[in-house]
Amino acid sequence: MTSQLSHLLENDNHELRVKMKQTLKDPVFKPLYNLSLDEERELAYQRLKKFLEEGHVSVYDFQTDPRRIFAAHEILGLCDGSVATKLTVQMNLFGGTLLKFGDKPSFKPILDNISVLEDVGCFGLTELGYGNNAVEMETTATFDEKTDEFIIHSPSTLSQKYWITNGYCHAHWAIVFAQLIIKGESYGVHGFLVPIRDKKLKVKPGVTIQDMGYKIGLNGVDNARLWFNQVRVPRENLLDAFSQVNKNGEFSSSIKGKRSRFIKMADQLLSGRVCIASMTIAACRSTLYNTIRYSQSRLGVNSDGTSSAPLMVYQLQQKALMPLLAETYALTLGLNKVKNNFAQLQTEQNAEKETSKDLIKMCCVIKPMVTWHSENTATIGRERCGGQGYLACNRFGEAIAGAHAGITAEGDNSVLMQKVAKELLEETTVQEIIKETSLSFVPGAITRLVSLSKPLSLVKIREKRVLSKLALKMQKAKGKEEIFQRWMTEESDLVQDVALSYGERFVLENFSHICKDQNNPLLEKVYDLYGAVLIKKHLSWYLQEGILNSSSVKKLEAKIAKGCKELGERLEELLEGFGIPSHLVYAPIAKDWQTFNDKEDDNVGEVSKDHPFIKSEKKEEKVKKEKTEAAEKPSTDKKSSTTKKAKTKAEAKAPVKEPV
Ligand SMILES: Cc1cc2nc3c(=O)[nH]c(=O)nc-3n(C[C@H](O)[C@H](O)[C@H](O)COP(=O)(O)OP(=O)(O)OC[C@H]3O[C@@H](n4cnc5c(N)ncnc54)[C@H](O)[C@@H]3O)c2cc1C
Structure with a gap:
């Protein structure tokens, strides 16, 4: 019966999911918490690369079975929201859009490289001044008949592309959304493939890229601000599946009206909502798993005053957590239905055909329901686990911030x-x-x-x-x-x-x-x-x-x-139904948290010992440099004292004894 439940919740591509979970056994996927922004981004990139190199998914899956891509989001959602977010932009927003609207021979090499991260892309829709109302954006793509090129330009501060995932560190390409202007006339928002870095990641002339900096969560994601100063791209780079411009500057489109063309152009946001819901519901299951496991093993007051009653027997705990468990089951099954319908319709149609209205409604409603529920689950779970809920390695912070990103991205929930x-x-x-x-x-x-x-x-x-x-x-x-x-x-x-x-x-x-x-x-x-x-x-x-x-x-x-x-x-059966293998249970509270807190084990809140990322050459160099700097500092400098607080991040990790 248990496998019946997990089979049901993880509804499709069962063998593929097993393989994906196996991949996450690689030590690079083990959590690390006390990292700098640069380190977090590098680690997220390495994880994504490792995952994609295994060949589990390809951008072409959108044409055969998009549920494979949704499954990848779900599995990565169990592990690292930053990686799942980078994946969703690379595979769905960038790759999916290019495939749907720019599937032509000249882009084939890029499309082939997307799934192995040889070509990294970003999706430039949002501008500082225009988020939910992006149709009003200011970036322009003006056709130059003489050179047969489009000139991409950011005319104002408000027109800078904002929040662009993969933009600050890793992207070679951007799909830039811009108002198409031909001979002074505007034809509405269209997408253009714009190279923003060369293969060695040197930024292209005319492109300015700035760092969005430190966020409340998902700091492995390199969000950027982008400007374009009269950047020229060949006419070929218009994603022209439904709107074309010929060399004489004549515009034609199978879709009437600027707003309709914009909605069509941003079509990949629809599958994006399913991707976000997939990664978030998985994170939600993981959060709930950790909360319930701790509630079963944490002892509180009993009738005789001793600390001998598991928290889970308290009605307060049950009434807080069981409704969340039921809703998590319901939403997972609801999301599966959306995925199945999406796969069925998507594989039947091409970019020209209309997506069914029912499917649009389902995709638009399931993301808000899942992300709001996940945020609520993580907030309640945090509180129900007391102080342990506040420790980063127990993952509530990640879950709350991750759910919030999902609430906003790919269309604000309430909108x-x-x-x-x-x-x-x-x-x-x-x-x-x-x-x-x-x-x-x-x-x-x-x-x-x-x-x-x-x-x-x-x-x-x-x-x-x-x-x-x-x-x-x-x-x-x-x-x-x-x-x-x-x-x-x-x-x-x-x-x-x-x-x-x-x-x-x-x-x-x-x-x-x-x-x-x-x-x-x-x-x-x-x-x-x-x-x-x-x-x-x-x-x-x-x-x-x-x-x-x-x-x-x-x-x-x-x-x-x-x-x-x-x-x-019936918690054993219900939790097993979540299908989370033991190697993906990272939170100490969900396991032997007493051993984790052993006196001999100065774990400084980290669960991974000998993490390959820490052992990398880059890291060792950094440690050496930090040690030299520390030795050179005058002894009066308070920061050079050897208290635990003042340890460098790398040194602080060294004494970790055993992973839990
Ligand atoms: C982690 C992360 C990654 C992202 N990655 C990308 C990316 O790769 N590419 C990209 O283009 N964008 C990206 N975004 C941007 C994201 O798509 C936008 O933040 C989102 O579309 C909302 O736009 P905004 O932030 O400008 O909010 P606004 O449009 O300013 O809205 C703010 C709030 O105002 C209210 N509001 C706005 N409009 C309405 C309305 N019509 N009715 C009622 N209330 C309304 C809502 O409460 C809304 O939440 C990312 C965002 C995050 C957080």
């Missing part, structure tokens, strides 16, 4: 939810609005039809009701100005609610189908708890609408308490 709500609204008919509005006047009739044992019915009612309510409000708004006011300044809660209730219904319904297929009583318990927790989350809404009453509230509370207790008794 994506607006997009989902807009799509849903466009699909709503007047008849549906009338039906739902009239039903809202007869709550008693609904109450008789639904029951807490059928959470899906309740969730469906909410989905329809909030959508109809929004549709009715928006119907009354006339003209662009009034629509903007209503949407952006009056009904934002309802807009978010519409998207969320759609996402929750989608995830719960998918879970319900899986339960029917699997016939697994434990999985059904997880489903029941997730359903009950969803209803509780929106309890005030159900009460206001008269769909639930005070007696159902009591039943709901009892159901949740019972569900938490029952799952608490």
